Amino acid sequence: xxxxxxxxxxxxxxxxxxxxxxxxxxxxxxxxxxxxxxxxxxxxxxxxxxxxxxxxxxxxxxxxxxxxxxxxxxxxxxxxxxxxxxxxxxxxxxxxxxxxxxxxxxxxxxxxxxxxxxxxxxxxxxxxxxxxxxxxxxxxxxxxxxxxxxxxxxxxxxxxxxxxxxxxxxxxxxxxxxxxxxxxxxxxxxxxxxxxxxxxxxxxxxxxxxxxxxxxxxxxxxxxxxxxxxxxxxxxxxxxxxxxxxxxxxxxxxxxxxxxxxxxxxxxxxxxxxxxxxxxxxxxxxxxxxxxxxxxxxx
Amino acid sequence: xxxxxxxxxxxxxxxxxxxxxxxxxxxxxxxxxxxxxxxxxxxxxxxxxxxxxxxxxxxxxxxxxxxxxxxxxxxxxxxxxxxxxxxxxxxxxxxxxxxxxxxxxxxxxxxxxxxxxxxxxxxxxxxxxxxxxxxxxxxxxx
Numbered sequence: 001x002x003x004x005x006x007x008x009x010x011x012x013x014x015x016x017x018x019x020x021x022x023x024x025x026x027x028x029x030x031x032x033x034x035x036x037x038x039x040x041x042x043x044x045x046x047x048x049x050x051x052x053x054x055x056x057x058x059x060x061x062x063x064x065x066x067x068x069x070x071x072x073x074x075x076x077x078x079x080x081x082x083x084x085x086x087x088x089x090x091x092x093x094x095x096x097x098x099x100x101x102x103x104x105x106x107x108x109x110x111x112x113x114x115x116x117x118x119x120x121x122x123x124x125x126x127x128x129x130x131x132x133x134x135x136x137x138x139x140x141x142x143x144x145x146x147x148x149x150x151x152x153x154x155x156x157x158x159x160x161x162x163x164x165x166x167x168x169x170x171x172x173x174x175x176x177x178x179x180x181x182x183x184x185x186x187x188x189x190x191x192x193x194x195x196x197x198x199x200x201x202x203x204x205x206x207x208x209x210x211x212x213x214x215x216x217x218x219x220x221x222x223x224x225x226x227x228x229x230x231x232x233x234x235x236x237x238x239x240x241x242x243x244x245x246x247x248x249x250x251x252x253x254x255x256x257x258x259x260x261x262x263x264x265x266x267x268x269x270x271x272x273x274x275x276x277x278x279x280x281x282x283x284x285x286x287x288x289x290x291x292x293x294x295x296x297x298x299x
Numbered sequence: 300x301x302x303x304x305x306x307x308x309x310x311x312x313x314x315x316x317x318x319x320x321x322x323x324x325x326x327x328x329x330x331x332x333x334x335x336x337x338x339x340x341x342x343x344x345x346x347x348x349x350x351x352x353x354x355x356x357x358x359x360x361x362x363x364x365x366x367x368x369x370x371x372x373x374x375x376x377x378x379x380x381x382x383x384x385x386x387x388x389x390x391x392x393x394x395x396x397x398x399x400x401x402x403x404x405x406x407x408x409x410x411x412x413x414x415x416x417x418x419x420x421x422x423x424x425x426x427x428x429x430x431x432x433x434x435x436x437x438x439x440x441x
Contacts, residue, residue, distance in 0.1 A: 091366065094395050099312030102417050106319060 086144035089137055097137075101130035139266035142197070143251070146273050151191040158195065158231070159186040162220045165200055169207045178210065183221040186231065188298050190278055198274040201267040202233045202294050208263075209292070210237030228297055236291035240284075248284055302359035304330045307339040307375065308393065309367050317362070317393070317418055324423040328359060336370025339363070340378060343385050357388045360411070360430055364393045365401060373401070376408045389433050391426055393418065 104126045159182040166180045203218065210216030219234045240248065240255050247253040251269040275282045279299035286292035308314050318330060333339035341347035345354035361379070365372035372392065379385040392405045392413040402413055411429055414422050
Protein backbone atom coordinates (compact mmCIF):
# COMPACT_ATOMS: atom_id res chain seq x y z
CA UNK A 1 0.00 0.00 0.00
CA UNK A 2 2.69 2.43 1.06
CA UNK A 3 4.79 1.63 -1.96
CA UNK A 4 1.89 2.31 -4.29
CA UNK A 5 1.36 5.70 -2.71
CA UNK A 6 5.08 6.41 -2.88
CA UNK A 7 5.06 5.45 -6.55
CA UNK A 8 2.21 7.83 -7.26
CA UNK A 9 4.08 10.61 -5.52
CA UNK A 10 7.18 9.88 -7.57
CA UNK A 11 5.24 9.90 -10.86
CA UNK A 12 3.59 13.22 -10.07
CA UNK A 13 6.82 14.78 -8.91
CA UNK A 14 8.57 13.42 -11.99
CA UNK A 15 5.93 15.12 -14.11
CA UNK A 16 6.38 18.39 -12.30
CA UNK A 17 10.15 18.33 -12.29
CA UNK A 18 10.60 16.82 -15.77
CA UNK A 19 13.22 19.19 -16.85
CA UNK A 20 15.26 19.29 -13.65
CA UNK A 21 17.98 16.98 -12.47
CA UNK A 22 15.68 15.78 -9.73
CA UNK A 23 13.04 15.19 -12.38
CA UNK A 24 15.45 12.97 -14.28
CA UNK A 25 16.27 10.99 -11.10
CA UNK A 26 12.63 10.58 -10.21
CA UNK A 27 11.81 9.46 -13.78
CA UNK A 28 14.50 6.83 -13.49
CA UNK A 29 13.13 5.70 -10.15
CA UNK A 30 9.58 5.57 -11.51
CA UNK A 31 10.88 3.35 -14.28
CA UNK A 32 12.33 0.98 -11.74
CA UNK A 33 9.08 0.80 -9.79
CA UNK A 34 9.51 -2.86 -8.88
CA UNK A 35 12.92 -2.31 -7.34
CA UNK A 36 11.77 0.76 -5.47
CA UNK A 37 8.73 -1.15 -4.13
CA UNK A 38 10.89 -3.96 -2.87
CA UNK A 39 13.32 -1.57 -1.18
CA UNK A 40 10.48 0.35 0.47
CA UNK A 41 8.96 -2.86 1.82
CA UNK A 42 12.28 -4.00 3.22
CA UNK A 43 12.76 -0.63 4.90
CA UNK A 44 9.23 -0.76 6.32
CA UNK A 45 9.71 -4.28 7.74
CA UNK A 46 13.07 -3.34 9.25
CA UNK A 47 11.56 -0.34 11.02
CA UNK A 48 8.74 -2.55 12.36
CA UNK A 49 11.07 -5.07 14.03
CA UNK A 50 13.35 -2.55 15.75
CA UNK A 51 12.30 -1.39 19.26
CA UNK A 52 12.12 2.35 19.17
CA UNK A 53 14.17 4.39 21.61
CA UNK A 54 11.03 5.05 23.78
CA UNK A 55 10.33 1.34 24.20
CA UNK A 56 13.86 0.67 25.45
CA UNK A 57 13.54 3.31 28.14
CA UNK A 58 10.10 2.03 29.14
CA UNK A 59 11.45 -1.51 29.54
CA UNK A 60 14.42 -0.33 31.63
CA UNK A 61 12.17 1.78 33.79
CA UNK A 62 9.83 -1.19 34.38
CA UNK A 63 12.76 -3.33 35.47
CA UNK A 64 14.01 -0.62 37.83
CA UNK A 65 10.53 -0.27 39.32
CA UNK A 66 10.39 -4.03 39.93
CA UNK A 67 13.77 -3.96 41.67
CA UNK A 68 12.68 -0.95 43.74
CA UNK A 69 9.43 -2.66 44.78
CA UNK A 70 11.41 -5.72 45.86
CA UNK A 71 13.84 -3.64 47.94
CA UNK A 72 10.97 -1.70 49.51
CA UNK A 73 9.28 -4.95 50.52
CA UNK A 74 12.55 -6.24 52.04
CA UNK A 75 13.00 -2.98 53.95
CA UNK A 76 9.45 -3.09 55.28
CA UNK A 77 10.07 -6.64 56.48
CA UNK A 78 13.35 -5.68 58.18
CA UNK A 79 11.63 -2.72 59.85
CA UNK A 80 8.85 -4.98 61.07
CA UNK A 81 11.41 -7.35 62.54
CA UNK A 82 13.22 -4.49 64.25
CA UNK A 83 9.93 -3.25 65.68
CA UNK A 84 9.17 -6.62 67.31
CA UNK A 85 12.76 -6.85 68.50
CA UNK A 86 12.43 -3.39 70.02
CA UNK A 87 9.16 -4.39 71.64
CA UNK A 88 10.72 -7.57 73.01
CA UNK A 89 13.53 -5.59 74.55
CA UNK A 90 11.30 -3.01 76.13
CA UNK A 91 8.54 -5.32 77.36
CA UNK A 92 9.09 -9.05 77.29
CA UNK A 93 12.55 -8.95 78.87
CA UNK A 94 11.45 -6.74 81.72
CA UNK A 95 9.20 -9.32 83.38
CA UNK A 96 11.96 -11.87 84.12
CA UNK A 97 14.26 -9.04 85.22
CA UNK A 98 11.61 -7.83 87.66
CA UNK A 99 11.41 -11.34 89.05
CA UNK A 100 15.21 -11.58 89.47
CA UNK A 101 15.33 -8.26 91.28
CA UNK A 102 12.09 -8.71 93.23
CA UNK A 103 12.81 -12.18 94.57
CA UNK A 104 16.40 -11.28 95.46
CA UNK A 105 15.01 -8.37 97.47
CA UNK A 106 12.50 -10.75 99.06
CA UNK A 107 15.34 -13.11 100.08
CA UNK A 108 17.34 -10.23 101.55
CA UNK A 109 14.32 -9.14 103.58
CA UNK A 110 13.16 -12.57 104.74
CA UNK A 111 16.56 -14.08 105.48
CA UNK A 112 18.29 -10.99 106.89
CA UNK A 113 19.13 -12.71 110.15
CA UNK A 114 20.33 -15.94 108.54
CA UNK A 115 22.74 -14.49 105.97
CA UNK A 116 26.30 -13.42 106.61
CA UNK A 117 27.90 -10.34 105.06
CA UNK A 118 29.22 -12.20 102.01
CA UNK A 119 25.90 -13.92 101.31
CA UNK A 120 24.05 -10.62 101.55
CA UNK A 121 26.70 -9.14 99.25
CA UNK A 122 26.02 -11.87 96.68
CA UNK A 123 22.33 -11.09 96.65
CA UNK A 124 23.11 -7.39 96.35
CA UNK A 125 25.24 -8.22 93.28
CA UNK A 126 22.25 -10.06 91.74
CA UNK A 127 20.09 -6.98 92.33
CA UNK A 128 22.76 -4.64 90.97
CA UNK A 129 23.10 -6.72 87.80
CA UNK A 130 19.34 -6.76 87.27
CA UNK A 131 19.32 -3.02 87.78
CA UNK A 132 22.12 -2.54 85.27
CA UNK A 133 20.31 -4.67 82.74
CA UNK A 134 17.14 -2.63 83.19
CA UNK A 135 19.19 0.50 82.62
CA UNK A 136 20.68 -0.89 79.40
CA UNK A 137 17.23 -1.91 78.20
CA UNK A 138 15.90 1.58 78.91
CA UNK A 139 18.72 2.99 76.76
CA UNK A 140 18.02 0.49 73.98
CA UNK A 141 14.34 1.43 74.04
CA UNK A 142 15.34 5.07 73.59
CA UNK A 143 17.68 4.11 70.74
CA UNK A 144 14.84 2.33 68.95
CA UNK A 145 12.45 5.19 69.56
CA UNK A 146 14.91 7.78 68.24
CA UNK A 147 15.48 5.71 65.10
CA UNK A 148 11.82 5.23 64.31
CA UNK A 149 9.73 8.14 65.50
CA UNK A 150 8.69 11.00 63.22
CA UNK A 151 10.52 14.31 63.59
CA UNK A 152 8.46 17.29 64.76
CA UNK A 153 10.55 20.33 63.89
CA UNK A 154 10.19 23.73 65.55
CA UNK A 155 12.40 26.72 66.36
CA UNK A 156 14.31 25.98 69.52
CA UNK A 157 16.76 28.13 71.48
CA UNK A 158 19.45 25.52 72.06
CA UNK A 159 21.42 27.76 74.43
CA UNK A 160 18.43 28.23 76.71
CA UNK A 161 17.75 24.49 76.58
CA UNK A 162 21.39 23.82 77.56
CA UNK A 163 21.09 26.28 80.49
CA UNK A 164 18.04 24.38 81.79
CA UNK A 165 19.86 21.05 81.49
CA UNK A 166 22.88 22.38 83.39
CA UNK A 167 20.47 23.82 85.94
CA UNK A 168 19.06 20.36 86.50
CA UNK A 169 22.55 18.89 86.90
CA UNK A 170 23.42 21.61 89.45
CA UNK A 171 20.23 20.87 91.43
CA UNK A 172 21.22 17.21 91.63
CA UNK A 173 24.77 18.04 92.79
CA UNK A 174 24.74 21.46 94.42
CA UNK A 175 28.27 21.18 95.78
CA UNK A 176 30.11 21.06 92.46
CA UNK A 177 31.75 24.25 91.18
CA UNK A 178 31.10 24.09 87.44
CA UNK A 179 31.36 27.12 85.16
CA UNK A 180 28.96 26.97 82.23
CA UNK A 181 29.04 29.36 79.28
CA UNK A 182 26.38 29.23 76.58
CA UNK A 183 26.44 31.43 73.50
CA UNK A 184 23.35 33.58 72.98
CA UNK A 185 21.12 33.17 69.95
CA UNK A 186 21.83 29.52 69.24
CA UNK A 187 18.51 28.88 67.52
CA UNK A 188 17.78 26.01 65.20
CA UNK A 189 14.85 24.21 63.63
CA UNK A 190 14.86 20.85 65.38
CA UNK A 191 12.74 18.20 67.06
CA UNK A 192 12.63 19.58 70.60
CA UNK A 193 12.46 16.29 72.50
CA UNK A 194 15.23 14.68 70.47
CA UNK A 195 17.60 17.62 70.77
CA UNK A 196 16.94 17.81 74.48
CA UNK A 197 18.01 14.18 74.70
CA UNK A 198 21.13 14.81 72.60
CA UNK A 199 22.14 17.83 74.71
CA UNK A 200 21.41 15.95 77.93
CA UNK A 201 23.79 13.24 76.76
CA UNK A 202 26.56 15.62 75.71
CA UNK A 203 26.27 17.98 78.67
CA UNK A 204 25.72 15.08 81.05
CA UNK A 205 28.95 13.53 79.77
CA UNK A 206 30.85 16.79 80.22
CA UNK A 207 29.42 17.07 83.74
CA UNK A 208 30.38 13.48 84.52
CA UNK A 209 33.86 13.53 83.06
CA UNK A 210 34.85 16.79 84.77
CA UNK A 211 34.04 15.59 88.26
CA UNK A 212 37.63 14.50 88.89
CA UNK A 213 38.78 18.06 88.44
CA UNK A 214 38.55 20.64 91.20
CA UNK A 215 36.97 23.35 89.09
CA UNK A 216 35.29 22.53 85.79
CA UNK A 217 34.39 24.57 82.74
CA UNK A 218 31.82 23.62 80.14
CA UNK A 219 31.10 25.70 77.05
CA UNK A 220 28.36 25.53 74.44
CA UNK A 221 28.93 27.62 71.35
CA UNK A 222 29.04 27.73 67.59
CA UNK A 223 31.53 28.48 64.84
CA UNK A 224 31.57 28.81 61.06
CA UNK A 225 33.34 26.05 59.20
CA UNK A 226 33.29 25.77 55.38
CA UNK A 227 30.18 27.92 55.27
CA UNK A 228 28.29 25.71 57.74
CA UNK A 229 27.32 26.42 61.32
CA UNK A 230 29.07 24.02 63.66
CA UNK A 231 27.92 23.72 67.28
CA UNK A 232 30.33 22.56 69.94
CA UNK A 233 30.29 21.47 73.55
CA UNK A 234 33.67 21.72 75.20
CA UNK A 235 34.84 20.64 78.64
CA UNK A 236 38.17 20.51 80.42
CA UNK A 237 37.64 17.13 82.03
CA UNK A 238 38.98 13.61 81.66
CA UNK A 239 39.00 13.77 77.89
CA UNK A 240 39.70 10.66 75.87
CA UNK A 241 42.54 9.05 73.95
CA UNK A 242 42.21 10.08 70.30
CA UNK A 243 43.54 6.67 69.28
CA UNK A 244 40.13 5.27 70.18
CA UNK A 245 38.22 7.98 68.29
CA UNK A 246 36.47 5.40 66.08
CA UNK A 247 34.89 3.67 69.06
CA UNK A 248 33.48 6.85 70.57
CA UNK A 249 30.06 6.79 68.95
CA UNK A 250 29.72 3.03 68.51
CA UNK A 251 27.04 1.39 70.69
CA UNK A 252 28.32 -0.29 73.84
CA UNK A 253 31.93 0.68 73.18
CA UNK A 254 33.26 2.49 76.21
CA UNK A 255 36.58 4.20 76.61
CA UNK A 256 36.61 4.15 80.40
CA UNK A 257 35.99 1.29 82.76
CA UNK A 258 32.75 1.19 84.73
CA UNK A 259 34.85 1.59 87.85
CA UNK A 260 36.09 4.98 86.66
CA UNK A 261 32.90 6.26 85.07
CA UNK A 262 29.53 4.51 85.07
CA UNK A 263 27.33 4.29 81.98
CA UNK A 264 25.66 1.81 79.63
CA UNK A 265 27.63 2.91 76.57
CA UNK A 266 24.68 3.99 74.44
CA UNK A 267 24.50 7.72 75.12
CA UNK A 268 26.73 8.83 72.25
CA UNK A 269 25.26 6.25 69.85
CA UNK A 270 21.81 7.69 70.61
CA UNK A 271 23.15 11.23 70.24
CA UNK A 272 24.69 10.43 66.88
CA UNK A 273 21.44 8.85 65.69
CA UNK A 274 19.56 12.02 66.67
CA UNK A 275 22.04 14.29 64.86
CA UNK A 276 21.96 12.08 61.77
CA UNK A 277 18.17 12.15 61.72
CA UNK A 278 18.51 15.92 61.47
CA UNK A 279 20.83 15.41 58.47
CA UNK A 280 23.80 16.55 60.52
CA UNK A 281 27.06 14.96 61.59
CA UNK A 282 28.91 14.71 64.88
CA UNK A 283 32.57 14.28 65.72
CA UNK A 284 34.91 14.86 68.61
CA UNK A 285 38.39 15.85 69.58
CA UNK A 286 39.99 15.19 72.89
CA UNK A 287 43.11 14.62 74.87
CA UNK A 288 43.48 12.45 77.94
CA UNK A 289 43.09 14.60 81.06
CA UNK A 290 42.90 17.79 78.99
CA UNK A 291 39.24 17.71 78.05
CA UNK A 292 37.05 17.01 75.04
CA UNK A 293 35.13 18.96 72.44
CA UNK A 294 32.13 17.52 70.67
CA UNK A 295 31.18 19.18 67.38
CA UNK A 296 27.93 18.73 65.50
CA UNK A 297 26.05 20.19 62.58
CA UNK A 298 22.30 20.24 62.04
CA UNK A 299 21.24 19.71 58.43
CA UNK B 300 -20.16 -8.65 101.59
CA UNK B 301 -16.52 -9.71 101.36
CA UNK B 302 -14.15 -7.10 99.95
CA UNK B 303 -12.49 -9.15 97.25
CA UNK B 304 -9.49 -8.07 95.21
CA UNK B 305 -9.61 -9.45 91.69
CA UNK B 306 -5.99 -9.65 90.51
CA UNK B 307 -5.76 -10.07 86.74
CA UNK B 308 -2.14 -10.94 85.98
CA UNK B 309 -0.52 -13.57 83.76
CA UNK B 310 3.10 -13.51 84.92
CA UNK B 311 3.61 -15.86 87.91
CA UNK B 312 6.57 -13.81 89.21
CA UNK B 313 4.48 -10.63 89.16
CA UNK B 314 1.60 -12.46 90.90
CA UNK B 315 3.86 -13.52 93.78
CA UNK B 316 5.54 -10.14 94.09
CA UNK B 317 2.16 -8.35 94.04
CA UNK B 318 0.73 -10.67 96.72
CA UNK B 319 3.87 -10.08 98.76
CA UNK B 320 3.51 -6.31 98.41
CA UNK B 321 -0.16 -6.54 99.49
CA UNK B 322 0.85 -8.53 102.56
CA UNK B 323 3.59 -6.07 103.51
CA UNK B 324 1.10 -3.22 103.12
CA UNK B 325 -1.15 -5.07 105.60
CA UNK B 326 -3.84 -5.57 103.00
CA UNK B 327 -5.57 -8.77 104.08
CA UNK B 328 -8.49 -8.92 101.61
CA UNK B 329 -9.07 -12.19 99.82
CA UNK B 330 -7.35 -12.19 96.44
CA UNK B 331 -8.99 -13.96 93.49
CA UNK B 332 -6.53 -14.56 90.67
CA UNK B 333 -7.42 -14.50 86.96
CA UNK B 334 -4.58 -15.53 84.63
CA UNK B 335 -5.94 -13.86 81.52
CA UNK B 336 -8.58 -11.42 80.30
CA UNK B 337 -11.08 -14.14 79.45
CA UNK B 338 -10.92 -15.63 82.96
CA UNK B 339 -11.33 -12.13 84.45
CA UNK B 340 -14.53 -11.60 82.47
CA UNK B 341 -15.79 -15.06 83.44
CA UNK B 342 -15.38 -14.11 87.10
CA UNK B 343 -16.98 -10.67 86.72
CA UNK B 344 -20.00 -11.94 84.75
CA UNK B 345 -20.31 -15.31 86.52
CA UNK B 346 -19.61 -17.33 83.38
CA UNK B 347 -17.42 -20.30 82.46
CA UNK B 348 -15.77 -21.81 85.53
CA UNK B 349 -17.43 -19.13 87.70
CA UNK B 350 -20.93 -19.91 86.44
CA UNK B 351 -22.21 -20.65 89.94
CA UNK B 352 -21.05 -17.34 91.38
CA UNK B 353 -23.40 -14.54 92.40
CA UNK B 354 -22.66 -11.85 89.80
CA UNK B 355 -24.13 -9.18 92.11
CA UNK B 356 -21.09 -9.53 94.32
CA UNK B 357 -18.63 -7.41 92.40
CA UNK B 358 -15.03 -7.03 93.57
CA UNK B 359 -13.88 -4.25 95.90
CA UNK B 360 -11.20 -3.48 93.33
CA UNK B 361 -9.82 -5.00 90.14
CA UNK B 362 -6.03 -4.90 89.82
CA UNK B 363 -5.64 -5.19 86.09
CA UNK B 364 -2.47 -5.97 84.18
CA UNK B 365 -2.65 -4.65 80.63
CA UNK B 366 -0.69 -7.23 78.69
CA UNK B 367 -2.75 -10.40 79.00
CA UNK B 368 -3.25 -13.49 76.89
CA UNK B 369 -6.57 -14.02 75.05
CA UNK B 370 -8.24 -10.71 75.95
CA UNK B 371 -6.01 -7.78 76.92
CA UNK B 372 -6.48 -5.45 79.88
CA UNK B 373 -7.97 -2.48 78.06
CA UNK B 374 -10.59 -4.71 76.42
CA UNK B 375 -11.52 -6.15 79.81
CA UNK B 376 -11.90 -2.59 81.07
CA UNK B 377 -14.06 -1.61 78.10
CA UNK B 378 -16.41 -4.54 78.65
CA UNK B 379 -16.60 -3.76 82.35
CA UNK B 380 -17.62 -0.19 81.61
CA UNK B 381 -20.18 -1.32 79.02
CA UNK B 382 -22.12 -3.44 81.51
CA UNK B 383 -24.43 -2.01 84.21
CA UNK B 384 -23.31 -4.58 86.76
CA UNK B 385 -19.59 -3.79 86.52
CA UNK B 386 -19.67 -0.17 85.33
CA UNK B 387 -18.63 1.31 88.65
CA UNK B 388 -16.20 -1.31 89.92
CA UNK B 389 -12.92 0.47 90.72
CA UNK B 390 -9.99 -0.53 88.53
CA UNK B 391 -6.28 -0.05 89.13
CA UNK B 392 -4.08 -0.67 86.11
CA UNK B 393 -0.76 -2.47 86.58
CA UNK B 394 1.88 -1.55 84.06
CA UNK B 395 5.56 -2.24 83.59
CA UNK B 396 6.02 0.61 81.18
CA UNK B 397 4.14 3.82 81.92
CA UNK B 398 3.13 4.57 78.34
CA UNK B 399 1.38 7.94 78.10
CA UNK B 400 -1.21 6.81 75.55
CA UNK B 401 -2.15 3.69 77.49
CA UNK B 402 -2.48 5.65 80.74
CA UNK B 403 -4.75 8.24 79.16
CA UNK B 404 -6.79 5.46 77.52
CA UNK B 405 -7.18 3.98 80.98
CA UNK B 406 -8.23 7.25 82.59
CA UNK B 407 -10.77 7.89 79.85
CA UNK B 408 -12.27 4.50 80.75
CA UNK B 409 -12.46 5.57 84.38
CA UNK B 410 -9.65 3.92 86.28
CA UNK B 411 -8.83 4.93 89.84
CA UNK B 412 -5.11 4.99 89.22
CA UNK B 413 -2.23 3.07 87.70
CA UNK B 414 0.57 1.25 89.48
CA UNK B 415 4.01 0.87 87.99
CA UNK B 416 5.49 -2.61 88.38
CA UNK B 417 7.26 -3.65 90.55
CA UNK B 418 4.58 -2.61 92.97
CA UNK B 419 5.78 -1.40 96.34
CA UNK B 420 4.00 -0.83 99.61
CA UNK B 421 4.10 2.95 99.29
CA UNK B 422 2.14 2.86 96.03
CA UNK B 423 -0.31 0.40 97.57
CA UNK B 424 -0.96 2.52 100.66
CA UNK B 425 -1.80 5.43 98.40
CA UNK B 426 -4.18 3.24 96.37
CA UNK B 427 -5.91 2.04 99.54
CA UNK B 428 -6.57 5.66 100.54
CA UNK B 429 -8.02 6.45 97.11
CA UNK B 430 -10.18 3.35 97.14
CA UNK B 431 -11.60 4.13 100.57
CA UNK B 432 -12.48 7.62 99.34
CA UNK B 433 -14.10 6.13 96.23
CA UNK B 434 -16.26 3.67 98.16
CA UNK B 435 -17.29 6.32 100.70
CA UNK B 436 -18.45 8.51 97.83
CA UNK B 437 -20.30 5.71 96.04
CA UNK B 438 -22.14 4.01 98.87
CA UNK B 439 -21.52 5.96 102.03
CA UNK B 440 -20.54 2.67 103.60
CA UNK B 441 -18.42 -0.40 102.71
